[in-house]
Each structure stands twice: as C-alpha cells, then as structure tokens.
Amino acid sequence: MMTTSLNSRKTRLSHWLHHHGESLASSLSRLRQAPMSSISVLLLIAIAFVVPIAIHIAFHAVNSVTAQWDQDKQITLFLHADIDLPQAHALAASLQQQLAISKARAIDKQQVLSSFTQDTQYALLGESGSDNNPLPHIIELAPSEQADLEQLAGLFATHPDVDQTQFDWLWFQRLEAISQLILTIQWVMSVMLMLTVALIIVNVVRWEIASRMAEIEIIKLVGASDSYVQRPFLYYGGLLGMIGALLAIGLTSLSCWLINQSLSPLMTLFNSEFRLIGLDLSQAMILLFIGIIIGLSSAAIASRVKIVAIT
C-alpha cells in the first residue's frame, strides 16, 4: 500500500515535471514559428528595459565624476589681520580635532602672496614688499564626509578669529540636486517602462490564447485543469520576459562598449579616466529576474482571465 502510493506520487511528480518540460518546449517552438513577430516583440521588450538602464548608467557615470570632485570640496577661512602665524597654526590644529573636519591647514600670508604674484595680473602686488602684504593668513579646510556644511558655515560666521569664509560648493550642491533629479527620473521611467513591458506581454499572451481558443476548448473538454491549460502560456510569458531582458543586457553592453570606444580619445584629451560602466553580473542577474517575474505575472493575469472564461 505504502509503495503504491509512493509510486503514484512519483508518477504524478514525473508527469508534472514532464508537462513543465513540454510547456517550455512548446513555448520555444512557438517563438520559432513566427520569427519576425517574435523578434520584434522581443526587441520592443528589450528596448523598454534598456531606457531605464541607460539612465541608470548615465547617473552612475555622473556620480563617479562628482565623487572625484568631492575630494576637492574645500572651505577657505580668511583670518583677521591681527592673527599671527603661530595662532593660525594653533587654530588649524584645533579645527583638525573636530569630527566635521577631515583636514585643516594654515597657510602663511607670504606664501599666499607669492602664489598670487606668480599670476602676472597681481605681479604688482609683490613689488610693494613683504612688509606691506595686505593679505591675511588663511586656513584651508576639507570637511569630512558626514559634515553638515550649513552647520560649519554657521560656526565660522561667528568665530572671533575668522574674518571671511569662502565656500566653493554651491555649484557642487547644484550638481547634486541635478543628480537627485536624474535619480527620480530614473525611477519614474523604470516604473513606466516596466509597465510597458508588462502590457506588451499581456497583449501578446492574450493574442496567443485567442488564436488557440479551439485547442484550449478541446483540451478542457478532455479533462485538463485550468493550471494545465495555463502552464504553456506562463512559460511563454516568462520566456518573453527573460529573452527580452537578456537582449537588453546585450544591447547595453554593446552600447557601452561603442560609446567608450569613441569616448576614450576625448577623455585622454581631458586627462580623465572617465568611461561608462555597464551592468555588472549581479545587476544583470537582477534584470533577468525582473524580466522573468514581469513575464510570468503578466502571462498569469492575461491567461487567468481568458482561460477561466472557457468552460
């Protein structure tokens, strides 16, 4: 008794697996049967995937550049004229202790002057002699990663030794705002285009079901359950999503390669290492997974409604 029930369970399992294999094979052969329409649908899906990926890559390219500039972000403190060099050094050392500041360096006003006078425009300034140096000592600061810039600004505005503070990150903040905007656009586009992929697959599966209505009716009349009838269509949808995603990965890599080819001579001129970085393995896997899930769920929605309507 035990063995028969075990055997029948084994038979049922192997039958179930067999039907999954059959469903996959029939979905593949259906894609092959109409190659032109399959290719156009798959390309449509792939392109819908490529657009948000392209924005993602562009966003990361911009981010990698601004990350480099991040290190250049600095604050210059112009000290009061009555602060002498040792005092400036002491102030720099005490500022260095603060968490919000990663580096503080005092610069001698003579040094500032000489760097100024190297510039021909200010050469005249150097001739007036070191005694008449009108410049104050300055401190150059690099805020640390987690620094609250607003708070730092407030601190220096009220500092007794500091005459003026110069921030050079306004443009940087603008850039950050722009990259935030790109990020938002990326999300909106991703959602819209995922929806597009889902709608494409829903329609293709509906069309496929409509063209095989007679067959579905007969299969149901000889005792097939809803899930049996649905299974090949689920595979079909899943395959569309998966192949579409694979094509998108291929298209992305190809485009990145092409763009980098023509970008590298340009970037050499700018003395920059900048280049586009395509999807890495885990991102490609995620995209593949998303493709399969969208394909499966769209096919499930499309086939559920249509197949349940058939008795």
Next chain:
Amino acid sequence: MIRLQNIAKRYPSSGEVLAQINLNIPRGELSFLTGPSGSGKSTLLKIIALITPPTRGQLYFDDQNITRISRQHISQYRSKMGLVFQDHRLLNDRNVFDNIALPLRINGFAHREIPGRVRAALDKVGLLHKEKSAPISLSGGEQQRVGIARAIVHKPILLLADEPTGNLDPELSSDIMSLFLQFSQVGVATLIASHDVDLIQRYNKRIITLTDGYLSELPRQSDVGVN
C-alpha cells in the same frame, strides 16, 4: 451512475430548452437520445458533461451531487468521461497519435504507458496504420474514428457522443455504431445523441426521446416481445 433530477435549462436568447428532465444512466448501459433538431439533445449532453450549468435541478454522479462543483472537480469529473463530437474536434497542429494521447497526457499517465494505450485505441477503431497522419489528411469517417479513439483511450466509465454519425454515410454510420456497442459491452456507460431514428432502432437498445423539453422513453422491442 449518472442521475438527472428535475433538470431545466433556459437560454436568455432562445427560452426554455429543457423543461423538466429526469434521467438515470446506469453503469455499462448504452442509451440513445433522440428528438427533432433543436430539441435540446446537445444541451442535455452539455449539462451532463458540466459544460453548461442547468438553470434548475440537480445532477448526481454516483449519488454525489455534482451540479455546482469547483472548476478543479469539473476537470477531474471530465477525465472520467469520453466525449465524441459531430465535428470531431481534432487538433490539426499535431498528428493522429498525439491527438489520441492528449487525454492520457492530461490525466497523468506514465510516459512509457502512452504508446501502448494509444495503439490499442487505434487498433479498436481500425486506424493503426494512420498514427503518424495529420487529421486533415483523413476522410470524415476516419476523423470521427480518431475522435472516438481519443474518447476511449483513457478507459472512461461514461461515453457521451453528440451526433457521432451526423456527417457520415449509412455504411460508415453503422460501423461507428457497432464500435460504440463494443465499448458498452465492456462496461462503458454510453449515451449517444442522434436524430437518425432508423439507424438507432436497429440495435434494440434503450431509446430516450426529447420533445418540447420533456423526455419520453419507448418500451424496448425485447420488453414487448417483438424481438
């Protein structure tokens, strides 16, 4: 085995087709269902096969009320029956063998059992040499026999046939009928809808007539001793 109790069917467009149907189909018996065209023979078969729900009344299978069972149970119930249609309803995208194998695959028969069973069914309908043919390449009579092979391949306990000889000439029709007689002899309950009264009267079997939504049953020739 199958019992219909006060079954009625009303279509929104054509009104009441079945008024009050009470019918018993015992295990292993062959019955003919006749009546003028449009009298509701197909509707009655569809109700028994749970293709169409009745408007009123109850349907029993082995004393279990199956009038309103779930979709999953409907497919289980259907897998116990064989259906034969006037227009054969074969799948033209696959050959004769695969058409007949369909109920076996759906019902989860072991893969290695399938060829033997399909060939046994083909042998019964005399088409063993046609297993690789496409259905469209066969004659009407041959297609109908493929349809019958598909209906019996999984050894159903109930066979429903809707005008199985409707498109066939008299000689082929009697061939087909004798096939059904053979199956009923091995214990398959069979209900054949046919308007061909001359043909069905030859077989000395139960004949149920459907007129104006009601059933009537003629006494059998054997029962009145005319045989």
